[in-house]
Amino acid sequence: MKVNELKIGVILSYFQLILGNIISIIYTPIMLRLLGQNEYGLYNLSSSTISYLGLLSFGFGSAYIRYYSKYKAKKDEESIRILNGTFLIIYSVIALITLLAGIILIKNIDVIFKNGLTQNEIYKSRILMLFMVFNLAISFPMSVFLSNITANEKFLFQKLVSSLNTVINPFVMLPILIMGYKSIGMVIATTVIGIINSGLNIWYCFNKIGIKFKFRKIDFSLIKEISIFSSYIFLNMIVDQINWNVDRFLLGTYKGTSAVAIYGIGSQFNTYYMNFSTAISNVFIPKINRIVSESDNSVELTEIFTRVGRIQFIILSFILSGFIIFGKYFIENIFAGSEYKMSYPVALLLMCPVTVPLIQNLGIEIQKAKNMHKFRSVLYFLIAIGNLFMSIPLCKYHGVIGCAIGTSITMILGNCILMNWYYHKKIGLDMLYFWKNIVNFIPGLIIPIISGVIMIFIGINTIGRFLIMGIVYIVIFLISIYKISMNKYERQLFIEPLLRTKAKFIA
Structure with a gap:
């Protein structure tokens, strides 16, 4: 049954990816025109600002699945109950901290964005962020139930709910936008949908999986062990936040909501681009772990790494070359409108350098399987800090293009040069063979x-x-x-x- 659920889960993952992208490409232009550029920029800015509070999860989600699987293999039901209780307490505390931090942040929005937003936009952003902070805080304790569903490999239920959300979301949002409720209506609708999803996950865990909790005996040594395991995942989360959200934050601070909207559309195309690569490499993760655990054969790993990289390059070169030729017309005349014409160079500046790590993202799984991913986490953190300091002056003087250039330069330095050196010298992959095959x-x-x-x-x-x-x-x-x-x-x-x-x- 688990094997069948796994296969169905994989199929539904691809289905959801394709369906999500198609719906997004159809829905986003309508949403942009109903919201307007400034309103969309404000919504985007509020979302990216609150997303920094998501760092408070500290990457514990991956740790839950790891320890749950470990206890499940040993049939240690007592430890599973303690694990469930421990995580629910930890995430509930994190939720309270999130609410407190969110309230402090919302009160100081006028100080942070005084140069970029009008008084009316600051007022509206406070309302948006209030709902977003509430959504985020609720999501932390609810993630225990979602992680439990994942750990039990109930992919059919999980992917069906996700796919339904993908389909239902625009049908809920569009009437709200047509009635004129704009971004505040959208965030209220998102809150309601989130609560319904959480309710479904709780119901499934109690009625179908039989989840149980034990709160009397909290294992503090387990909390310490989880914290150590999650530390590098947390570091990667910081890197992702800096690389993919700091530009919007800076633009909101120095240039205003219209600049955030323009950058947001360019970044959205980069997200589409990245999703197609990840969907392919994920299929090979179990095989990589098996090779490393059985033989750690560098030649075999290089062959798989190169084979997958070539397939990814075929797909990505097709998407990127097509976007270079047709993207400008598509963005200005079909997708977003002429006021978003600068989104095209932003997208290109993000997509071109990210192509190298995308055709090599199987290497991340090879690093994890060899337990050699610490270097990447530390390197990316340092590069992300460099991105932040480089982007501030570039944003001030060159706006959206400056921010994209800053991210692009750091991507080339970290992903394209230093990581290729690390793969070749330390991981044991033959990168000369890899690049010869790509060329x-x-x-x-x-x-x-x-x-x-x-x-x-x-x-x-x-x-x-x-x-x-x-x-x-x-x-x-x-x-x-x-x-x-x-x-x-x-x-x-x-x-x-x-x-x-x-x-x-x-x-």
Whole structure:
């Protein structure tokens, strides 16, 4: 049953990713036009500011699953009950701290954003942040139940709820926006949906899994052990917050809500881009852990690392090249509007350097399996601090482009240069072999690049041209890569689903 749930969970994960992106691409333009640029920027700024309070979770979620699985394997029900009780107490305390910290933050919003926001925007941001702080505080104790569902591998229920949320969310939000309630209406609706989700998770844990708690005997040595385990995960959380949210915070401080909105749209395309890579590499995590535990064969690890990296490069080079050619027209004329024209260079500045770590993200799992991920955590933390100090003057003098440049430079230094050195010298992966295999793709990209330049020269200035040229580019890219760059394994991966589909139609 667990094997079937695992397979269904994987299928639903891909389904949710594709469905979520499609719905977001359809819903976001409507939402942007109903909200307006300043209102969207204010909502984005409030959300990114409150997200810093999410650091108070200290990465304990991963620790819960690890220790739950450990006790479950030993059939130690007593320790599981104590674990559940310990985490519920810890997260309840964190929730109270979050509320207190949130209230202090909200009271000082006028001091933080006095140069970037108007008095009316400061007033509205306080209301938005109040609801967001409440949502975040509630989510901490509720995460015990969500983690329990994950630890018990009840992926079917979990992914079904997530998929339903993905579908229902725009149908709830759009009527609220049409009625004119704008960002405050959205955050109230989000609160209600969050409470319903929490209720469903609690019901499932008690009625289907049979979760039990024990509060009388708190294991303080366990809390210490969990804290040590979570410390590097916490460090990674800080890095992510700095890299992906600090720019919006700085723009809100120095440039105002419209700059936050422009950057937010560019960042959103970068998020779409990153999601496609992660979905592929996650499938290989169990295999990586098995190889490391059984033989720690560097040659075998390099082969898998390179094979997955090549597949990711095919997908990402297709998305990135297509975005370079068609992204400007899509953002300005279909997705967001002409007032968001600077979102296009922001997206490119974020997407181009992040391509290298995305085609190498299986390396993160290899580091974890070898217990050699501390270097990455510390390095990324130092790079993120560098990003913060670099972005402040760049934001002041160059606005959204300056912030994106700061993030881009630190990405190139940390992800593209230093991590490749670490993979080669310390992890034992043959990075010369890896990059030789990636460079082999370049001949297959020449024809699509030339065709893209011709399309830009002709001009993509109507929806009709956008659609026709888009289809032509897809066909040219796929044929060129298939004929020139793909190896036998990759061609098989590409052609097998098509052959199966053809066989079903013929049958």
